[in-house]
Amino acid sequence: MFADSQVQLRESPSCLSKKLSHYRQVPADEEPILAKTLRQNQRSTQSRAILIEQGEPAAEICVILKGWASRQKIVSDGSRQILAFHLPGDICEFNALLGASSDTQTVALSDVRSARITRRALNELAATAPKVSQALWWEALSSNAIQREWLINIARRGASERIAHLLCELHYRLSLVGAASDTAFASPLTQAQLGNACGMSAEHTNRTLRKLRDTVGIGLEDGEVRFADIDAAHRYSDFDRRYVLLNGL
Amino acid sequence: MFADSQVQLRESPSCLSKKLSHYRQVPADEEPILAKTLRQNQRSTQSRAILIEQGEPAAEICVILKGWASRQKIVSDGSRQILAFHLPGDICEFNALLGASSDTQTVALSDVRSARITRRALNELAATAPKVSQALWWEALSSNAIQREWLINIARRGASERIAHLLCELHYRLSLVGAASDTAFASPLTQAQLGNACGMSAEHTNRTLRKLRDTVGIGLEDGEVRFADIDAAHRYSDFDRRYVLLNGL
DNA sequence: CGTACTGTTGATCAAAGTCAATTGAGGTGG
DNA sequence: CCACCTCAATTGACTTTGATCAACAGTACG
Numbered sequence: 317m318f319a320d321s322q323v324q325l326r327e328s329p330s331c332l333s334k335k336l337s338h339y340r341q342v343p344a345d346e347e348p349i350l351a352k353t354l355r356q357n358q359r360s361t362q363s364r365a366i367l368i369e370q371g372e373p374a375a376e377i378c379v380i381l382k383g384w385a386s387r388q389k390i391v392s393d394g395s396r397q398i399l400a401f402h403l404p405g406d407i408c409e410f411n412a413l414l415g416a417s418s419d420t421q422t423v424a425l426s427d428v429r430s431a432r433i434t435r436r437a438l439n440e441l442a443a444t445a446p447k448v449s450q451a452l453w454w455e456a457l458s459s460n461a462i463q464r465e466w467l468i469n470i471a472r473r474g475a476s477e478r479i480a481h482l483l484c485e486l487h488y489r490l491s492l493v494g495a496a497s498d499t500a501f502a503s504p505l506t507q508a509q510l511g512n513a514c515g516m517s518a519e520h521t522n523r524t525l526r527k528l529r530d531t532v533g534i535g536l537e538d539g540e541v542r543f544a545d546i547d548a549a550h551r552y553s554d555f556d557r558r559y560v561l562l563n564g565l
Numbered sequence: 566m567f568a569d570s571q572v573q574l575r576e577s578p579s580c581l582s583k584k585l586s587h588y589r590q591v592p593a594d595e596e597p598i599l600a601k602t603l604r605q606n607q608r609s610t611q612s613r614a615i616l617i618e619q620g621e622p623a624a625e626i627c628v629i630l631k632g633w634a635s636r637q638k639i640v641s642d643g644s645r646q647i648l649a650f651h652l653p654g655d656i657c658e659f660n661a662l663l664g665a666s667s668d669t670q671t672v673a674l675s676d677v678r679s680a681r682i683t684r685r686a687l688n689e690l691a692a693t694a695p696k697v698s699q700a701l702w703w704e705a706l707s708s709n710a711i712q713r714e715w716l717i718n719i720a721r722r723g724a725s726e727r728i729a730h731l732l733c734e735l736h737y738r739l740s741l742v743g744a745a746s747d748t749a750f751a752s753p754l755t756q757a758q759l760g761n762a763c764g765m766s767a768e769h770t771n772r773t774l775r776k777l778r779d780t781v782g783i784g785l786e787d788g789e790v791r792f793a794d795i796d797a798a799h800r801y802s803d804f805d806r807r808y809v810l811l812n813g814l
Numbered sequence: 815c816g817t818a819c820t821g822t823t824g825a826t827c828a829a830a831g832t833c834a835a836t837t838g839a840g841g842t843g844g
Numbered sequence: 845c846c847a848c849c850t851c852a853a854t855t856g857a858c859t860t861t862g863a864t865c866a867a868c869a870g871t872a873c874g
Contacts, residue, residue, distance in 0.1 A: 389717060395721070399717070410706065411811065413706075414702055414703055419710055419807065450663065460709055461668055463709065467646070467716050470716065470764065471763075471764030472644070474862095507820075507821065517862070518821085519862090520862055520863070522820095522822060524862095559668045755853085757853090765831085766831055766832075768832080768833095771852095772854090773830095
């Protein structure tokens with residue numbers, strides 16, 4: 317089930333490649349090409365620092381290798397709305413694929429290690445590793461499906477279900493890249509950030525989390541989210557994982 | 566600036582080609598290739614009928630030539646959430662580009678004329694009309710930007726601003742394909758659909774529309790949305806058109 | 815130590831949902 | 845032509861949810 321720890325010591329498969337394998341079987345000969353591309357142009361970013369600025373015509377996409385980031389947009393009153401969380405293995409700024417400028421900002425929620433892939437390198441990848449390249453588009457579609465589900469979450473679910481649903485999603489997405497146990501995951505999120513992503517106030521988020529802990533067994537403490545009963549959590553929040561990987565109906 | 570009217574009489578440029586020209590200059594020699602592709606596989610769909618079913622692994626994308634459609638997802642309690650409106654010139658179901666099945670349903674809001682483009686035809690297009698093909702990806706990114714803005718709309722704006730913002734967006738998008746005047750556009754939307762898209766109840770939508778008419782001069786009557794003062798409407802709803810075409814910051 | 819951020823709690827209030835009914839237009843069958 | 849049906853729009857009364865305002869406690873950190 318889990319990767320051989322010996323191998324991990326030498327070079328563990330990146331989170332990105334783990335993720336892509338869920339969409340498409342990535343051929344063994346393409347794997348090292350991806351690994352090399354990711355090694356090429358890495359960067360470390362401190363928590364709270366900006367990974368991708370708003371309005372810049374970007375020339376490279378950004379792959380999160382380690383840590384969390386959030387995509388957000390500044391609204392006219394100065395406040396910000398979180399639009400997406402980027403976890404290890406996620407790709408930020410598909411806009412860069414075409415050289416479009418970003419209408420959003422991406423900031424590090426923890427210390428982040430990222431790999432940048434220029435458009436040139438992407439073209440190379442398309443030529444030498446077609447399956448990987450195709451899987452990247454798959455990843456783009458997946459992130460849109462997630463975006464749509466967030467809309468549903470905010471538009472239709474009450475506060476508790478909403479928070480619970482988001483936590484279930486994060487847990488599932490992290491599990492896809494081996495970053496979650498069956499019943500818990502580490503998270504750098506503050507209550508305020510969690511609430512912001514769900515379109516609710518920090519105070520109400522706090523009360524909602526208490527309620528979730530008491531009644532559904534979902535707890536958030538010391539940077540760890542813990543599910544007493546993951547199936548119950550899924551049922552409670554109406555979480556249907558299929559949208560994440562576009563797994564048919 | 567505008568296409569030769571002589572040409573328009575013979576075959577007016579499709580809404581799609583009008584839209585694409587906002588992203589990229591489409592070369593004159595690629596224009597007829599796109600037109601031919603769109604002529605190939607057309608379909609008429611009655612209002613309320615399903616254009617694209619949920620869960621089907623789709624092999625073709627769908628271009629709206631005439632009429633409106635809505636993308637929606639059925640929630641577990643049986644109700645539905647509208648995730649996007651597709652206007653003339655819009656492309657539905659980018660998932661089909663990779664053969665992924667759709668996690669959503671697309672239904673006609675009016676009688677719709679659509680063109681289907683199979684994956685095979687898309688590949689041909691990519692070979693013979695590269696600029697057009699690239700513009701299609703641009704269109705995909707644009708529709709994501711719109712999706713994100715909807716999230717912001719629901720998460721952060723009050724009912725009146727929310728409805729007003731959506732109406733401003735629709736007006737602007739229609740104007741891009743020549744389907745709106747400076748101050749009005751025809752719309753097949755019911756109040757309930759409009760409200761659903763904004764995550765609010767039909768009753769509240771009704772009251773909100775009254776208020777908008779009285780205080781901001783935005784009216785919806787007899788299938789026509791009319792703005793007394795479009796700039797005032799933009800200011801009121803905090804509408805910044807740039808996200809629609811990804812026009813830098 | 816002060817400063818800043820995060821989490822916590824209580825009181826109050828406004829926004830929007832829900833329930834219930836009514837109106838009016840359009841369409842259909844008798 | 846009229847009775848009947850359905851759907852969209854409308855209105856009022858009531859209830860619920862969650863935002864806002866205002867403190868305050870715990871912790872990390874310079």
